[in-house]
Amino acid sequence: MSVPHIPVLRQGVAYTSLDQSELVGIGSDEPLARISQCNAGLIKRDLRRQDQAAAKLRALSSEQLLDICKRAGDLFLHGELPLNGEGDTQTREQYIATLSKTSGLPHVLVRRNMQKIFTVFDGMQGILTGLMRGMDTTVVETGFGEHGGIPVHYSPTTSALGVVLPSNSPGVNSIWMPAIALGIPVVLKPGREEPWTPLRIMSAFIAAGCPAEAFSFYPTDHEGSAVILERCGRTLLFGDVTVTDAYANDARVQIHGPGRSKVLIGKDEIDNWRKHLPVLLDSVAANGGRSCINASSILVPSHGDEIAAALAQELAKHKPCDPGHDDATLSAFANRKFAEFIDTKIKADIAAGGAVDVTAQHRELPRAQELTGAPYLLPTIVRCDSIEHPLAKTEFLFPFAAVVEVPHDQMVEKMGPSLVVTAITKDANLIDALTRSQDVDRLNLGPVPTSHVEWDQPHEGNLFELLYERRAIQRAKDW
Amino acid sequence: MTTAPQSERPDLDTHVREIVRFHFSEETGTPHWLDWAKTCGWDPKQEIKSFADIVKFPHFDGELLRTEPHERWVPRAYKDRPYTIFETGGTTGMPKQRIGWDDYKTDYEQFSASLSDESFPPGGNWLMIGPTGPRRLRLAIEHLANFRGSSCYFVDLDPRWVKKLIKTKQFDQAKAYMAHVIDQAVLILEHRKVSALFTTPKLLEELGDRMSIIDAGIKGVFCGGTTMTPQTTRFICEELLEGQAEFVPTYGNTLMGLAAHRRTLREDNYSITYYAPQPRAVLRVVDPDATDNVVDYENWGRVELTTMTNEFFMPRFLERDEALRRAPCDAYPWDGVAEVRPFGAEAATIVEGVY
Incomplete structure (x- = not known):
């Protein structure tokens, strides 16, 4: 069997780089994928037209996006999904085995993380309600709504959410997923050993009807990561303090460093x-x-x-x-x-x-x-x-x-x-x-393990509040 | 592998004999080499019969260009002529210095023949964005433009300052400086008619981030200074230049002059191959552990430069670069060096490409 190629995704369009790295299993020389590596300049160039991607996603209603999440959850959990546009696919079992080989997680923990991600797909409505404190989630469609009898206006803070991902646990991907349901495209930089989960999540979203333009996937180096952090209006940054310290005072960057x-x-x-x-x-x-x-x-x-x-x-x-x-x-x-x-x-x-x-x-x-x-x-x-x-x-x-x-x-x-x-x-x-x-x-x-997650509670900051800001709105009577 | 096809070329062999005779003869020779010959135990004039014999010389010690008085490098044939002093690119501390007279003009006049009139129209203005100051490049680019009937605007970038900023982790200052440089370039391009650029890959990327290089009227981009991977080159050709302007990468420095590239970038999957301006300079890709020997074609090795002009003789200088050794081509029937990158780049992350 030939080694599958993982392309760069430029607002949904696959791009084969001339610079490719080989991903092998831990303790093995067996190549599991060739991964196209993206140069920083290319990311910079793409991010200049991110508004177009955002417009594609915003063309869908909040209800449609939530329906897509439901369908995508099922596809993520059970489906055979494309790895690229070259005919390579990945079944659930292949995903589990491959991710285990590159990340070191045993299959049982990969399955548990899969279930966690499915829960986010499937329960997206509840998660958004939690993030938006009970407000009608359709507010993100037009920006206008009412909360507690008071008119509200929310405006997006960015046309793309950057996410610089780690390799340690597939479950962390659940943090960025609600961005899609909130109508904000994502720009993902996968961890070196873990392209599989963000890829499978994106494939599930796209197979469920989400516009491919909403997804950019840039395996890249430090310079490329820095471009994402600098150019996306909002970014989730995963990493240890040596990585995150430089952005500690940057309000546009939400840091997911060591939990302690x-x-x-x-x-x-x-x-x-x-x-x-x-x-x-x-x-x-x-x-x-x-x-x-x-x-x-x-x-x-x-x-x-x-x-x-x-x-x-x-x-x-x-x-x-x-x-x-x-x-x-x-x-x-x-x-x-x-x-x-x-x-x-x-x-x-x-x-x-x-x-x-x-x-x-x-x-x-x-x-x-x-x-x-x-x-x-x-x-x-x-x-x-x-x-x-x-x-x-x-x-x-x-x-x-x-x-x-x-x-x-x-x-x-x-x-x-x-x-x-x-x-x-x-x-x-x-x-x-x-x-x-x-x-x-x-x-x-009380006796609740630190590892227990209630999905209607925010995690290390509220994603809705990162992606939208409330602005004053005052309408003239009968206007 | 020890046989280099260069040795089979009679013009190179004739040239090397003439240059060695010039620098090692009492009438025309260079004080440094004349003194060296007294202690080396062999007579270069007698024993260097072809380029293959160049390995009889030890590797040139680059430190000499920092420490030897300039007069020691003045061939007696040039002794009454004032010289220009050029310094190497981004070095911090005491720079390497090469003195010269007309070499830079000769090198760039010869190189001009490799540029097409369509992409670098004679009479059309040039803009150079990059290190000027004490570098040979500044005069050389202006001479190249002039030689083609053109004039050249300049925006300076001081790589030594950028290196200091990066070394002291003043990244914001480095970014601000880069923006300052690009601001000036944009201003020129917005207000003057320019058809050709000389710059570095990084600066080209920054410029392309600020404006459409094609809409600015650029038809040809001559580019050098740092590593260009195949992916970087493809990005420049397809995206920054939108497939509409010619991209001419070059590999060169103050000590060599400049190497031209094989003009089949797309067919070569954007893997750039450079060919030294033989016979004035020769590049060999040598085995780092046995530097007398060149590596096999398509194998990595360290770049070794031999410069042979009447003004300057520098045998077997080991550059801080590594490259793939590539076969000769029709336009340049001698060895090429490809995918040049800092020596040891595969093993370590090297801070490079600051400009």
């Missing part, structure tokens, strides 16, 4: 910690521990040693296995050097004192493992003496968490920025402090 999500157990609930262990485990290890909504810190007022030991004992059961196995929980690293860097960093920070690798006592093997040529890191629970320890508030791309004892009344002050905080407490003062804290993006009250 946390679980806090209040002093009122700490004696029940055993009961909450499943929530802690799920928070740390769901989705292979790869998501920004996985907990990387567990703050407790006491019982730190016992909690760390119990978590370590359970997580030590997670071992690399055949990615096709239904019990697989760990993901391989697509980039071996990244796994080596993380392992070395943890060892060095522990060697410097103030922290103990509790899992080391429960697993028989070193943290860094290899299975059929693919690098893995075994789950790691670190018990830190202080919240100031370098590992106490650090996120890594595998099941890793630090357990730290922090006085109940200092938790909010000391925890630092957190994408998700699960607060297992009924203490009114602690809850009040959390609801007022600028460091919390999503607050789960």
Whole structure:
């Protein structure tokens, strides 16, 4: 079988670049795709005519777009969809197997992410209602509407949403998908190892009747990414701080960096910690521990040693296995050097004192493992003496968490920025402090895993508010 | 592989003998080379019989162009004539300097024959957007335009300043400077009739982002300075120039002069092949680990430049570039260098193409 070619998509039109990269599976030389690479100048040139793409999408009503989402969801989940305009297609099973080979996610987690994306397609109406706070979603068609009896006018902030995607988890694509239902075309820069999910989502949308012009797909380099960030009126940027720092003060760019999500157990609930262990485990290890909504810190007022030991004992059961196995929980690293860097960093920070690798006592093997040529890191629970320890508030791309004892009344002050905080407490003062804290993006009250997502809630900013801004509207009587 | 087809060409062999005789003879020779010959243990005048013998010379040490007094490079035959001093492109720190008299004129007059009158109309104005200052390029482009009966406007870009800005991560300043350069070019193009451009790929891209180059009346674009991948070249030809203006890439520098490209870009899938202006300069693509040897055709190797004029002799200078060795063609029956890029580009990310 020939290796499929993944073209650049220029507002829906396939373009074969003379610069192509080969995508191979982890620990293998088997080429899985040839990917056309796009030069920055070409992106720049295309973005100058993005208004035309937006006009094509806006020609559809909000109701039509929501119907398309419904149909696309089914196609995404079950369909055999085109990979290119050259006759290559991909079935559901091929998608799962190929994505697993390049991203390291086991099949079971790919399926789970698929289901998550399907939920977004299928439940788009509810998601838009949540993002628009119950306002009639047809407001985006004309810009005019009414909310709570008050006339409102919303104007798009951009003619395209740029998205600089990561490779770590297919589920992140669910964040940009509502843009299409909101009538805003997307300009996607896929992660190097993960072109498959954005491609399948786009193919499903197009097969369901969405104008192809609404989709631009630019596998590109840093210079190309910078053009997307600079030229799209609004962009979602995924990456670590080395990538996102440069855009931290750019209001046009919504940053999806490290989550540094946390679980806090209040002093009122700490004696029940055993009961909450499943929530802690799920928070740390769901989705292979790869998501920004996985907990990387567990703050407790006491019982730190016992909690760390119990978590370590359970997580030590997670071992690399055949990615096709239904019990697989760990993901391989697509980039071996990244796994080596993380392992070395943890060892060095522990060697410097103030922290103990509790899992080391429960697993028989070193943290860094290899299975059929693919690098893995075994789950790691670190018990830190202080919240100031370098590992106490650090996120890594595998099941890793630090357990730290922090006085109940200092938790909010000391925890630092957190994408998700699960607060297992009924203490009114602690809850009040959390609801007022600028460091919390999503607050789960009670034993809800940090990894749990309610789709009617915004994620790291509200996409509708990023893409539309309310303007004053005053009409003369009978006008 | 050790045999280079260049050695089979009698005109090159005659030329190399004449040049070596010129630089190594007491009457006409260059002080640097005359002194070198006293210590090298062999007589270049006797032993260099063909270009194949050039490997008897060690690689030219480029540092000499920073450290040797200019007088050491003045052939005795030129001793009463003042010289021009040209500096290499974007170097920071003490630049390499080459002195010269008429070489740049000769090089560009010869090169002019490779330009078509349709794309670079005689009498039509030129605009150069790029490094001027102490570089040979500025005078050379103006001479080329003049030689073709044309005049040339200039917009300067100082690559040394751009490099400093990038090194100190002042990206906003670098962008602002680029915009400042392009603003000036747009102004000229909007108010003057210009039919030919000389610029770099990056500046051309920026210009194309601001205006239609075709609507501005440009018929030919002569371009050099940084790496041009096949995809970049295709983008320039098909999109920036809308398939309506001729694109003439060149590979050159102060030390060589300029190499012409094979005019079959589209047929070659936009993979640019350059041919040195033999016999005045010869490019070899050598094995980086055994630099006496050239690599096989279509293989990557390091670019080695030998410049051989009465004004300047520079044997076997290893450029900071690598390229594919490509076969001769009808127009240029000697080896070509293709897809030139910074040496080691495959292994590391190299900051290049700042302008």
